[in-house]
Amino acid sequence: MSSPPVRRRRDRDATQARILKAAIAEFARFGIAGARGERIAQRARSSERMIYYYFGSKDGLFRAALEAVYAALRDAEHALELDQLEPQAALEAFCRFVWRYYVEHPEFISLLNTENLHQARHLRKSERLGELVSPVIGQLAQLLSRGERAGVFRAGVDPVELYLAVASLGYFALSNRHTLSAVLDRDLRLDANLERHWRASAEIVRRYLAA
Amino acid sequence: MSSPPVRRRRDRDATQARILKAAIAEFARFGIAGARGERIAQRARSSERMIYYYFGSKDGLFRAALEAVYAALRDAEHALELDQLEPQAALEAFCRFVWRYYVEHPEFISLLNTENLHQARHLRKSERLGELVSPVIGQLAQLLSRGERAGVFRAGVDPVELYLAVASLGYFALSNRHTLSAVLDRDLRLDANLERHWRASAEIVRRYLAA
Amino acid sequence: MSSPPVRRRRDRDATQARILKAAIAEFARFGIAGARGERIAQRARSSERMIYYYFGSKDGLFRAALEAVYAALRDAEHALELDQLEPQAALEAFCRFVWRYYVEHPEFISLLNTENLHQARHLRKSERLGELVSPVIGQLAQLLSRGERAGVFRAGVDPVELYLAVASLGYFALSNRHTLSAVLDRDLRLDANLERHWRASAEIVRRYLAA
Amino acid sequence: MSSPPVRRRRDRDATQARILKAAIAEFARFGIAGARGERIAQRARSSERMIYYYFGSKDGLFRAALEAVYAALRDAEHALELDQLEPQAALEAFCRFVWRYYVEHPEFISLLNTENLHQARHLRKSERLGELVSPVIGQLAQLLSRGERAGVFRAGVDPVELYLAVASLGYFALSNRHTLSAVLDRDLRLDANLERHWRASAEIVRRYLAA
DNA sequence: CATGAATGAGGTTTCATTCAT
DNA sequence: GATGAATGAAACCTCATTCAT
Numbered sequence: 001m002s003s004p005p006v007r008r009r010r011d012r013d014a015t016q017a018r019i020l021k022a023a024i025a026e027f028a029r030f031g032i033a034g035a036r037g038e039r040i041a042q043r044a045r046s047s048e049r050m051i052y053y054y055f056g057s058k059d060g061l062f063r064a065a066l067e068a069v070y071a072a073l074r075d076a077e078h079a080l081e082l083d084q085l086e087p088q089a090a091l092e093a094f095c096r097f098v099w100r101y102y103v104e105h106p107e108f109i110s111l112l113n114t115e116n117l118h119q120a121r122h123l124r125k126s127e128r129l130g131e132l133v134s135p136v137i138g139q140l141a142q143l144l145s146r147g148e149r150a151g152v153f154r155a156g157v158d159p160v161e162l163y164l165a166v167a168s169l170g171y172f173a174l175s176n177r178h179t180l181s182a183v184l185d186r187d188l189r190l191d192a193n194l195e196r197h198w199r200a201s202a203e204i205v206r207r208y209l210a211a
Numbered sequence: 212m213s214s215p216p217v218r219r220r221r222d223r224d225a226t227q228a229r230i231l232k233a234a235i236a237e238f239a240r241f242g243i244a245g246a247r248g249e250r251i252a253q254r255a256r257s258s259e260r261m262i263y264y265y266f267g268s269k270d271g272l273f274r275a276a277l278e279a280v281y282a283a284l285r286d287a288e289h290a291l292e293l294d295q296l297e298p299q300a301a302l303e304a305f306c307r308f309v310w311r312y313y314v315e316h317p318e319f320i321s322l323l324n325t326e327n328l329h330q331a332r333h334l335r336k337s338e339r340l341g342e343l344v345s346p347v348i349g350q351l352a353q354l355l356s357r358g359e360r361a362g363v364f365r366a367g368v369d370p371v372e373l374y375l376a377v378a379s380l381g382y383f384a385l386s387n388r389h390t391l392s393a394v395l396d397r398d399l400r401l402d403a404n405l406e407r408h409w410r411a412s413a414e415i416v417r418r419y420l421a422a
Numbered sequence: 423m424s425s426p427p428v429r430r431r432r433d434r435d436a437t438q439a440r441i442l443k444a445a446i447a448e449f450a451r452f453g454i455a456g457a458r459g460e461r462i463a464q465r466a467r468s469s470e471r472m473i474y475y476y477f478g479s480k481d482g483l484f485r486a487a488l489e490a491v492y493a494a495l496r497d498a499e500h501a502l503e504l505d506q507l508e509p510q511a512a513l514e515a516f517c518r519f520v521w522r523y524y525v526e527h528p529e530f531i532s533l534l535n536t537e538n539l540h541q542a543r544h545l546r547k548s549e550r551l552g553e554l555v556s557p558v559i560g561q562l563a564q565l566l567s568r569g570e571r572a573g574v575f576r577a578g579v580d581p582v583e584l585y586l587a588v589a590s591l592g593y594f595a596l597s598n599r600h601t602l603s604a605v606l607d608r609d610l611r612l613d614a615n616l617e618r619h620w621r622a623s624a625e626i627v628r629r630y631l632a633a
Numbered sequence: 634m635s636s637p638p639v640r641r642r643r644d645r646d647a648t649q650a651r652i653l654k655a656a657i658a659e660f661a662r663f664g665i666a667g668a669r670g671e672r673i674a675q676r677a678r679s680s681e682r683m684i685y686y687y688f689g690s691k692d693g694l695f696r697a698a699l700e701a702v703y704a705a706l707r708d709a710e711h712a713l714e715l716d717q718l719e720p721q722a723a724l725e726a727f728c729r730f731v732w733r734y735y736v737e738h739p740e741f742i743s744l745l746n747t748e749n750l751h752q753a754r755h756l757r758k759s760e761r762l763g764e765l766v767s768p769v770i771g772q773l774a775q776l777l778s779r780g781e782r783a784g785v786f787r788a789g790v791d792p793v794e795l796y797l798a799v800a801s802l803g804y805f806a807l808s809n810r811h812t813l814s815a816v817l818d819r820d821l822r823l824d825a826n827l828e829r830h831w832r833a834s835a836e837i838v839r840r841y842l843a844a
Numbered sequence: 845c846a847t848g849a850a851t852g853a854g855g856t857t858t859c860a861t862t863c864a865t
Numbered sequence: 866g867a868t869g870a871a872t873g874a875a876a877c878c879t880c881a882t883t884c885a886t
Contacts, residue, residue: 012866029328031242031243031325033241034244036859038859048861049861049868049869049870050867052860052861053866053867057860058859058861070394110328112387113327113328113386115389116324116386117240119389120389120393123394129393129394132394158411160395160396161408163395164380164384165380168379168380168384169376169379169380171387172378172382172383173375175327178326178330178331178334180375181331182331182335183334183340183344183345184371186371197375200376201376204376204415204419208414210418223849248876248877248878249875249876258851258852259877260851260852261851263877263879264851268877268878269877433870453666455663456664456665456666456667459855460855469872469873470857471858471871471873474857475870479856480856535749535750535808535809536664536750537811538746538809538811538812539663542811542812542814542815551816559817580829580833582817582818582819586802586805587802587833590804590806591801593801593809594797594800594804594805595797595801597749598746598804600753600756601753602797604762605756605766605767606770606793607770608793619794622791622798625841629837629843630837630841645846670881670882680847682846682848682849683847685882686846690881691882
């Protein structure tokens, strides 16, 4: 008796998940205004009608997509265990984690850019905003004071600024790699040049905190 | 005697300039797909028809807008005279210049983000790409070796990486200020927080080069 | 019980049919470039939007119109039963059928002319091309050999050439009747002159096959 | 003193001629509504403005194009000297002339089709219509009576019908060759098949007149 | 006489969304 | 609960033509 509803429920969730995945890819590639409901429906092997049925509107779908990519980052951050490592190693692990995450999730960068174009309108409307706030600043604060006590980091560094520095150095080169590659004499779409950039960036962060 | 043709000429250029200015504002605010020809025409006190007469297509107009903001940056960079200052002061002047430019030209950041969404498609098609390439890397290279000879900068710093670091630290916090402000506990839309960020960033750059 | 879906089905088909009929008339009168979506929508008591919903594009609509007029001719040809008549009578019946069809379906002539202007681009793209190929050449081949065996037609006449002759003699005078009437001293828009032409044409065909 | 005006006059005529030639090609390929002033101007190495300056409107240009192709045919017909040949040979020469003319002047066929789509509106407005009327019917009438007297042609053949027959048989297969080739099992765009058709057509005409 | 600059009007097509079971 | 059918509004773009010297 309860089998049909369960299966239904599963289909329902599966369809929603397929639409969401397709939407993330579409919005990442074309932005909000450039995204096409038809393409999303096709990629999701569903119909445009279902998008409206489950997500209400294009903006509603974008909000869900944005929430999904934020939630995925937060989940990945939760898995970080910086307090298991020596301060210097933990710092390096953190940088590596952030920069790798950006490389492996270009859709995250693109959705954030799009959301900033819209002045974070969707994010501010999100009812899940609380859940999405990152625990990472707290972790960095702990790391900083641990390193300071151990004498390897200098005092007076603001954890938010440390986070901004690490994020900036990783994000900018990826987010702007197409224009930079056209204008600079260095193709940041090549792995070798990206790694060179990360080595330089790791050096910058190390020196920033050096006691 | 030949004043009428001159006036015509002037009108022509003036109309083009008004359209271009309106287009930069529109594209900066809405991206390419979200931009509306009608709004551009109104803001430019012209007609949609003239957009197509002078720029051929929406993409053509975007290309012109992009070229214009790149050209404006390059002109500003030309005015920089880093070799007139002591290395340390020149470095600070450079950072200040870049970061101020970003704050004062949010349309530049937005157009670059939009162009990267489109994988620099318009920039690569630009026939003016050559003119737009920045002379700034060369200036930084000179500055680095001057500082190195003077014993105030360490050796082995790549000027491209220095440029990327400075640009990243200024760009990211502005480009993403809306999402960051929603997610962090620090509102980067406030001047005080931006200045705090620049002080931290200046410190980062100083330590990066410190001998 | 299932009457609502049937009604829907009917409406759908009815709307498509009305659009198609209106399109045939419009294309016949103005060609493709000269045809106006708005006029088609009005004549069909529908909307321009529905044209695109059902036919995708102006070219798609023209293709459908062309397929429809070809299908109508093929259906009419199927009703021909040349093997029920004596060879000579069958030949006359065939000529009469073709020429009458052309007179009664000026839209057929016009659409073919338009399609030839476009080098049969739409016809070659048609997925229904196979269905539209006429069975008439085969019927003529049979008729020719039957008449030959009966001693009333001479041997060696190619059925394709016979078809071309009959079609040419009927088509040309109608298709070009406006210019011919302006340039010759005979108004082919008058029935009397058309009939005179058909009598002459029938004589030509008769003599072509005479044993 | 009279040299500049003469040169002017020459330039003027040359420009008009280039525009007219370009217009004939453009109208032949795209019809009236499909023709583009811009393409005509480019092909003529002139400007759209000049088209309006010399020809007043698109329709005016089409009328001039139509008059030009009619005048060219009439000139070619004038060169025919059917009375120098034996009746049978003259008949063949006439057929050959007409059919070759159609092959070598596809723009003539296309412009006539286009003009018939427009119900000869432009032709009827032409002030040069009188000049364009063909002398060929008269020539055929003479030929017919000459052949009749010589006992090689039968009596009672109407010269207009003879003309229509010859024209039909040549025109139709060329004008409709694209659709016919798609629908029949014979590609009339191939020379071999066209010649086969002319042989059959010559046979038809011969038998039509045979005593 | 000749022409570069300008444009009103309207064309085709697309888009996000709702209707109606 | 789920979905095929339908659509109003507006988007981008083009066209034939005129303006103004």
